[in-house]
Every structure is written in structure tokens, then in C-alpha cells.
Amino acid sequence: MTSSSNNNPLSLRSILEKDKLSGTNFPNWFRNLRIVLKHERKLYVLDASILEDPPANATKAVKDTHSKHVNDSTDVACIMLATMVLELQKDM
Incomplete structure (x- = not known):
């Protein structure tokens, strides 16, 4: 998984990868x-x-906030799928 947050030396994603949702x-x-x-x-x-x-006609700030939420939602969905066992991924 590549993400700007993965550049953080203290990534906690390994917790989820170690114990995938079964x-x-x-x-x-x-x-x-x-x-x-x-x-x-x-x-x-x-x-x-x-x-x-x-x-x-929304302000740039409103558009940027909405865009960030959409992008973060996609990131979270991918994290969730990546940390499920294959059988559960197939059901999604």
C-alpha cells in the first residue's frame, strides 16, 4: 500500500496486516x-x-474539504479490504 501516510516511520498498518479480518x-x-x-x-x-x-459556486475551501473526504474514504475502503482475508474480499 502506498500512501503519503506510509512515509511516516511510525506506520501502524502492520497491526492490521498481521491479524487480517477473518x-x-x-x-x-x-x-x-x-x-x-x-x-x-x-x-x-x-x-x-x-x-x-x-x-x-461553492468556495474553494468547501470543495477542497469535500474532495479530501472523498479521497480519505477511498483510502479507508482500500485499507479495510487489504486487511481482510481473501474469502471476505471476494464477498465485497
Whole structure:
């Protein structure tokens, strides 16, 4: 997985890669996922849904915030999929 957050020497993603979600370990995996996302400052993605696209006349700040949320949501979805066993990935 390549990401700007992976350039951080203190990446915690190995926690999730070591103990992939298998279906029987969901509470532990989810707790570790929240720890990793908090460290990467993307935990908000689990708690806040993406709002509709901003209108064309929205400020740059609003558009940038929306774009960041969309991008972070994609990152989180990929992290989640990458840290599941293959059988669960196939069901997605």
C-alpha cells in the first residue's frame, strides 16, 4: 500500500496486516482499524458520511474539504479490504 501516510516511520498498518479480518476476529480487527485510522487522521471517515457534491459556486475551501473526504474514504475502503482475508474480499 502506498500512501503519503506510509512515509511516516511510525506506520501502524502492520497491526492490521498481521491479524487480517477473518470473520471471527471482528471486534479486535475493528478496534485496531480505529487505532490505525486515528493515527492517520482518517477516523472521521467511519463516523461521518460524505455529503453531496458541493454546488459549482461553492468556495474553494468547501470543495477542497469535500474532495479530501472523498479521497480519505477511498483510502479507508482500500485499507479495510487489504486487511481482510481473501474469502471476505471476494464477498465485497
